[in-house]
Each structure stands twice: as C-alpha cells, then as structure tokens.
Amino acid sequence: MSRLDGKIALITGGARGQGAAEAERFAAEGATVYISDVLDDAGRATAHRLGDSVTFLHHDVTSEADWEAVVGGIAAAEGRLDILVNNAGILHMARSLDTSLDDWNRVIAINQTGVFLGIREAGRLMKVQGSGSIVNISSVAGLSGVGVAHAYSASKWAVRGMTKSAALEFSRSGVRVNSVHPGIIDTDMMRDSGVPEPAAGVPVGRAGTADEVANVVLFLASDESSYCNGQEFIVDGAMTA
Template sequence: MSRLPGKVAVVTGGARGQGAAAARRFVAEGASVVIGDLLADEGKQLAAELGEAAWFQPLDVGDEASWAELATVVQERFGGLDVLVNNAGILHFGALEETSLADYERVVRVNQVGTFLGMRTAVPLMRARGGGSIVNVSSVEGIGGMAMLTAYSATKFAIRGMTKVAAMELGRDGIRVNSVHPGMIDTPMISSALGGVDIDLSPGGQRVAAGRVGTPDDVANLVLFLASDESAYCTGAEFVVDGGATATHSLAGPAHDPRRG
C-alpha cells in the first residue's frame, strides 16, 4: 500500500543528492512532487524520469519572489500542499578568522533564510488543506559543532531552533514540523564546496558505528516516514540519520574488540 497517496510535496534542492532520492521515494509512494532547484538541467531530467507526478520549478530558496512563484504553481497545478522538505543547502569550509562576511551571509541565505521562507510559504497552503508535514533538513553539525564549519553549523543549529518554534505555533493547525540530521552522506555537496575536487569519504565512514558512509536513500527513508501519516504524533523533534556518529564524543577512541587482538 502506498504511504503518500494523493499527497502533494515540494522538495527543495531536489535535482540531485538527498533531494532527488526523496523525490523518487515520494513519487513511488503515490505523491505528486514539485522539484525546486536552481539546477535546471538536472531538475528537468529528474522530473521527466518521474513522469506526470513530478514537476520541476526553478527556485532560489533565498528569494521571496521565487517562493511566491512556486506557491502559485503548486496551487494551480496540484491544488495545494501537504509536504515540504526544506533540503536545499550549501557548505563552506573555512577557519573562523578566515571566513569572510560575504561567505557567511551566502551560507545563511541558502540554508537558514531558505528554510524560513519555505516554512512561511507552506503554512497557508497547508492550513487550507487541513494540515501537513514540514521536514527541515539540518545536520549532525546542528547538534554538535565541527571545526572549519562556522557558517554551516550556525545555519544548521538555526534550523533546529526554527523547527521547534514552528512546531509549537502550527500544531493546532495540524501542521507537523520536524528536523532531520544527516551525518556523512555520499552526495556532491562536499565536492562542490571544495571546487569540484573528488573526495574519498570512506575513511570517515569507518569512524562511525555503522562502518560506512550514508547514502541519499538512507536519508530519504527517514524523510518519507516524517512526510507520511505514520509519524502523525511526531513534531518539534530531531531525527538523526548518521550511522552512529552522535552516539559518542571526541574523547572516545576506536572500540577495542579483544577477540581481534
């Protein structure tokens, strides 16, 4: 049985990576999906792959007018909105003292302002449908900090906080708001932040309990649960999908198994 029958969803940053994985899962589970992204070629290709249930809409998440255009498309084409996945995000590496204001503001505009505008846009559309689910994609860097990620961590902590406030305000409207906190996931984001350099993530995967790097599908499975009515009593909460990265702390070394010498 489908888990999202008749639902209408918007997935930001939906052209590739985690967003594309979520869009595919949603369509497979009976939803119609609007893929919002600035990557037009990849977004259109994905929408064509998914068929009539998908639509690509150019979206600059940090721009109010762009969100207004998306809202009009969602209403006119699909009749409303049930699910919003605020997935769009960018990464910037840099020591605190070497991070320019322009770089900091660029990350805030996409990650933090984009999430704010997305939620604000979704509320009247969802309220008209009698409720809905907003899934804000944060990060394990929204739970604990990491060196060289001042701007990124700041925005991911902000998303965590905004999620809780929105959940408190919107619960009586039947709108649930939760945050998802991925760990190291095999997407193009890290490579893009480093100028397109190919990065071997496998050493990082060996440091977590699961012993591997996560996949976009790992995140999509959790996002699907939060989008569906299966999570009807979940709101204002943090859901981690990190292979066990947050199960420990910086003083813990590799687990020693005496059977292995």
C-alpha cells in the same frame, strides 16, 4: 494503498543528491512531486527520469518572490500542498577566522533564510487547509559544534531552532514540523566539499546513502508519523552516539 497516495509534495534542492532520492521515494509511494532547484538542467533531467508524477520548477530559495511563485503556483494547480521538504542547502568548509562576510551571508541565505521562507509560505497554505508536514533538513552539525565549518554549523543549528518554533506555532492547526539530521552522506555535495576520508570517523565504518535519508523523510512526510512534531531525527551511523 501507497504511503503518500493523493499527497502533493514540494522538495527544494531536488535536482540531485538527497532531494532527488526523496523525490524518487515519494513518487514511488503515490505522491505528486514538485522538485525545485537553481540547477535547471539537472532538475529537468531528474524530473524526466522519475516520470510524469514529478515536475521541475526553477527556484532560488533565497528569493521571497520565487517562494511566493512556487507555492502559489502549486496551490493554483493542485489546490493544496501536503508536504514541504526544505532540502536545499550548501556546505561551506571554513573555520570562523577564515570565513568572509560574503561566504557567511551566502550560507545563511540558502541554509537558514531559505528554510524560513519555506516554513512561512507553505505554513500559510497548510494552516488554512488544516493539515501538512514540513520536513527541514538540518545536519549533525546542527546538534554539535563543527570547528571546521563555522557558518554551516550555525545555519544548521538555526534550522533546528526554527523547526521547534514552527512546530509549536502550527501544532493546533494540524501542521507538523520536524527536522532530519544526516551525518556523512555520499552525495555530490559531500564529495565536492574536499573533506578527506569523510567516513573515517563514522562508527559503522561507511558513509550513508541518500536513500537512507530519504526513507526517514518519507516516514515524516507520511501519516505514519502523525504524532511526531518538533523533533530531531538523526541519520548518522552512530556519529552522535
């Protein structure tokens, strides 16, 4: 028996990078997987590559209407939602003095409000069904300050706090909420960020891979982590040690 047999999962930001790696691991472990993104062509290509158990949905995580349509559509098609991975996010490298209000609002809308809407919409369904696992992708920037990424760090600290609050809120309903905190991970988002030699400060001497993050997310999505709730899981090559 595979680790996610019979589970229904939604992974936001699933078109590429960590989200696509998570979708691949989930599908290999027997889940029916919905990946959502605003990158339609890349999302459809990823779903096609991963096979019939993976479906792509267009989804702007900042849109309340999109969240209602996506979660409602999955519930109508499958009758339940067992796993939500709030993976969608953007990285904006700018110090506080160089961050415009428009940039701030965009980062917060995607990285923080998108997670709030996901917790709320999936949480309503999971609470009724009496089970579920929500995995919020934060960052090591949500564990310590980052002087060169002010809005990004603020948003990831917020994800950490929302995770703990939701875990307490839903704990008696059979719904678990945990956060994952990657460090320097070799993805398109990191490569596009313009950070010079991003792995230079990693004690193990290399960037992590999307698969290494996906393995931790898989554990939290599965019943193997049934007593893990409201906690941070760090995937950073000892950066925060």
